[in-house]
Amino acid sequence: MSTQANTPLNVGTASAAPGEVARGYIAAGKLAGGVSVEIPVVVINGAKPGPVFWVNGAIHGDEPEGPLACMLAGKRIDAATLSGAVVMVPVVNPIAFSAAERGNPLDTFTYDMNRIYPGKPNGYFSERVADAHWQAMKDVADLEISIHSGGSHSFLDKAIFVDETPEAVELAKAMGAGWGCIMSSFNPSGSPMAALKSIGKTGITVELGGRSATSPERFRKVGTDLADAIMNILYHYNMMDGTAVYPDPCYIGQQEALLAPASGIFLPAEGVDFLTMMKKGDAIATVVDVFGDTVGELHAPADGMFFGLRALPNVNEGDWCCFFCKVEGTRD
Structure with a gap:
């Protein structure tokens, strides 16, 4: 695992010096009406060296749990005491998110970005957006989680998909208590997890939330549970001071x-x-x-x-x- 040195960290237009937080965007093309498509990003660059932990949300546009988790966790991370860096992309698929649909409704050929990732620089529009995100992430991230939910069609409780490498299983367990449903990935290609594995890095897919849990109280509870998991990962990898907890029992399936x-x-x-x-x-x-x-x-x-x-x-x-x-x- 690489170490983020005490230097500025740049992702898209966000540039954070050690001990600072920056917001910005990853440019991802332009629509026919002249509207620029930009992927929002938050960079929390720790004052001390350490790994870079990357969090992705809303690669499916009808899954708002990832953005909420990023908002809640971001308020709890102190760049002045952080070792390494946390990069949060609350909305990977901004057009799909704006439409509250699983995929970009303007792109019927590559509608589901979590099946065509990391995309292509000269492909269909969603492939180009995925490629813009991939180019920003691939050389920066050491560890990554993609946050999913049941979206508009279902509710999914705490579940994780891994590629069964020891590093991925470790990251899954680091999600904390209650996250013991850890399954072998059903999607060997087409996702950020698979793309990172292809270059020797570690990512996992996590699931929590969906249509049956969008009342104010339940939605906030889902977001808080996901934010707690993000913090637990930081404790596990000694990126922040805190005591990590782990799932017990922890299943393979x-x-x-x-x-x-x-x-x-x-x-x-x-x-x-x-x-x-x-x-x-x-x-x-x-x-x-x-x-x-x-x-x-x-x-x-x-x-x-x-x-x-x-x-x-x-x-x-x-x-x-x-x-x-x-x-x-x-x-x-």
Whole structure:
């Protein structure tokens, strides 16, 4: 892991001397109407040397939890006592975020930026925005987390995807207590995590929040939990003074998306809850038709836990209903 020396740190137009905080933008092109597309960035450059920890939010535009986490964590980080640096990009995909959509609605060919990252300098528009972000990050970041949620379609509880390198697993555990659902990445390419791995660096994808947790109290709670995890990472890597805590138990597993067996209304079984171990075959939900008759049932495909549920209960046969972690064991 490299060390940020006691020199100014420049990302886009943000330039922070040691012990300072700077805000700025990464230029990412211009729209037909003359509007410049800029990716916001905050650089917190510590007064002491250390690694550079990079936080990405809203690569999906309907996931505002990342920006909130950056806001809350940024208020708690003191550049004067920080070792290394923290770079926060609250909104990686500014057009998608402005439209509150998963991807850029102006770009149907590369709509999902988390599938085409790191993009191309001469590609479709979203690929060019991704490339602008990548060029700013790749030589600066040592450690990276991308913050995701269930967005407009679901709620996801605390879950992490890693590439199973020891460095990525360490970073995942450093998210802190409650973050023990750590799964092998289902997306070996097309994400910041995968792009960083290709150059020998470490990134992870974290999930928390979504449509069912956007009331004022619940949204702030999600943001606070994510900000706490950011701070815990700083404690773990000795970038700030503080005592790190860790998940116990800590699982290894694989994700499986469970689909609706019939069309109707999706009703989770009484007593089931997120991140709670269940046995293969345990009831997760039933699907009832508009008359209240049961037309389908959903059961755990293996020993494990579900970490995501759809937000709207009306489903058609084959619709996504639930994200399930098939637990394979525990991590040391």
